[in-house]
Amino acid sequence: MSDERRERRQERLGVNSVAWSPDGRQLATGSGDYKARIWDKTAGELVHVLKGHRYFVSSVAWSPDGRQVATGCDDRKTRIWDATTGEVVRELDPYEGKWFRAFPVNSVAWSPDGRQVATGHEDGKTRIWDATTGEVVRELDPYEGKWFRFCPVNSVAWSPDGRQVATGSQDGKTRIWDANTGEVVRELEFIRTAGCLSCALCPINSVAWSPDGRQVATGSSDSTARIWDATTGYLVRTLEIKMISCGCVHFINDVRSVAWSPDGRQLATGTMDKARIWDATTGEVVRELEFIRTACFCCHVVSHVKSVAWSPDGRQVATGSSDNTARIWDATTGEVVRELEEPERCCCW
Numbered sequence: 001m002s003d004e005r006r007e008r009r010q011e012r013l014g015v016n017s018v019a020w021s022p023d024g025r026q027l028a029t030g031s032g033d034y035k036a037r038i039w040d041k042t043a044g045e046l047v048h049v050l051k052g053h054r055y056f057v058s059s060v061a062w063s064p065d066g067r068q069v070a071t072g073c074d075d076r077k078t079r080i081w082d083a084t085t086g087e088v089v090r091e092l093d094p095y096e097g098k099w100f101r102a103f104p105v106n107s108v109a110w111s112p113d114g115r116q117v118a119t120g121h122e123d124g125k126t127r128i129w130d131a132t133t134g135e136v137v138r139e140l141d142p143y144e145g146k147w148f149r150f151c152p153v154n155s156v157a158w159s160p161d162g163r164q165v166a167t168g169s170q171d172g173k174t175r176i177w178d179a180n181t182g183e184v185v186r187e188l189e190f191i192r193t194a195g196c197l198s199c200a201l202c203p204i205n206s207v208a209w210s211p212d213g214r215q216v217a218t219g220s221s222d223s224t225a226r227i228w229d230a231t232t233g234y235l236v237r238t239l240e241i242k243m244i245s246c247g248c249v250h251f252i253n254d255v256r257s258v259a260w261s262p263d264g265r266q267l268a269t270g271t272m273d274k275a276r277i278w279d280a281t282t283g284e285v286v287r288e289l290e291f292i293r294t295a296c297f298c299c300h301v302v303s304h305v306k307s308v309a310w311s312p313d314g315r316q317v318a319t320g321s322s323d324n325t326a327r328i329w330d331a332t333t334g335e336v337v338r339e340l341e342e343p344e345r346c347c348c349w
Contacts, residue, residue, distance in 0.1 A: 014322030015342065017059045017307045021083070022066040024312040028083075029326045030057035031342055036071045038083060041311075041328065044338045048086035052079060059107045063131070064114040072105035078119050080131065090134045092119065094127055107155045111179075112162040120153030126167050128179065138182045140167065142175060155206045159230070160213040166230075168204030174218050176230065186233045188216065190226060206257045210280075211264045217280075219255030225269050227280060237283045241271055257307045261331070262314040270305030275319045277331060287334045289319065291327060 013032035020027055026047065030036045036050040036057050055074035062069055068089060069081045078092040095102035103122035110117055116137060117129045126140040143151075151171035158165055164185060165177045174188040206219040215236060216228045225239040241253045257270035266286060267278045275289040307320035316337060317329045326340040 013056075014306060014324050015320030015326050016057060018309045018318045018320040018326050019060045019062050019069075020309055020311050020318060021062050022064060022312060026083075027318055027326065027328070027340065028060040028062060028069050029320055029340070029342070030060040030071055031324070032056045033342065034073075036060050036069065036081070037342070038069065038086070039326070039340050041338070044340060048083075050079075050081050050086055052088055053077070055104070058105060061108045061110050061117075063110050064112060068131075070108045070110060070117050072108040072119055074104035076102035076104060078105050078108055078117065078129070080117070090131075092117065092129050092134055094121070094136060103152075106153060109156045109158055111158050112160060116179075118156045118158060118165050120156040120167060122152040124151050124153060124169070126153050126156055126165065126177070128165070138179070140165065140175075140177050140182055142169075142173075142184065154203060157207045157209050157216075159209050160211060166207045166209060166216050168207040168218055170203040172202040172204060172220070174204050174207055174216065174228070176216070186230075188218065188228045188233055188235075190235060205255060208258045208260055210260050211262060217258045217260060217267055219258040219269060221252060221254045223253040223255065223271075225255045225258050225267065225278070227267070237280075239267070239269065239278055239283055241269070241276070254304070256305065259308045259310050259317075261310050262312060266331075268308040268310060268317050270308040270319060272304035275305045275308050275317065275329070277317065287331070289317065289327075289329045289334055291321070291336065
């Protein structure tokens with residue numbers, strides 16, 4: 001197994017993505033065991049196991065009406081599932097019938113009206129699909145016609161009004177696109193510090209629009225989350241997170257996921273050591289959500305929070321971690337309300 005493939009395998013293990021149903025009664029998870037799951041939030045019971053992907057499930061998203069779940073996978077395909085029956089409704093595959101190498105799907109997001117699905121791919125493109133027909137409506141490619149290598153799209157998010165799509169990429173840039181024309185409206189790029197030697201060290205791992213559509217939050221691999229003005233592109237606030245120390249070894253505390261509270265007052269972040277809730281106005285940490293790790297030394301080091309999501313009522317935060325567990329937290333007290341455990345597998349596998 002190549003070093004690149006081994007690293008990707010390690011990165012994708014555990015619960016990669018969590019998403020609340022619009023009514024807040026269920027939670028969808030996407031995991032490294034090639035499956036997605038739908039859970040009953042109150043009882044903590046498994047409702048459906050969505051089987052069919054042939055590799056790690058990287059992203060899950062509910063349709064606005066709560067009837068369907070979209071999943072993105074490293075097997076290059078996006079699948080749309082019936083949330084009631086657990087059956088596949090449609091497959092979205094941009095590489096079907098093509099001879100060249102296919103690229104994984106890193107992120108999926110439904111448009112606010114539920115008519116379209118945006119997918120971010122390892123080949124550097126974002127695709128907008130018709131959710132009913134399964135046809136590609138538009139491709140967003142910042143490197144089209146350019147000679148240099150593409151950079152993977154790690155995260156996609158629709159603006160609340162459905163007119164724009166934000167993408168976060170491996171090149172350290174967040175782009176805001178016009179969803180109708182496919183043109184770049186704005187690029188959000190920060191000035192790298194002296195310690196950041198290349199864009200490979202500062203990818204944008206997650207993007208999220210504020211509920212009012214005025215701001216965009218980003219999480220990156222330089223141990224920071226940032227809040228941007230979506231209209232001007234100005235950096236509003238930087239949320240800095242300390243590096244992790246384990247003896248004489250120091251780890252960059254990657255921000256893997258960001259999510260706004262429904263009222264837009266707080267921002268949740270998921271990092272290598274824990275989840276945090278921030279005051280979006282002051283930039284102060286309001287609460288830390290930290291769980292007790294397993295005895296396995298390797299798990300202790302890399303068992304990070306890979307995904308965060310607020311419940312629709314704003315009272316709870318869900319997290320997905322590389323210890324194969326999704327947790328539901330009380331956003332006010334910081335206590336774990338429920339743990340949804342998937343088949344046990346050490347991250348070293």
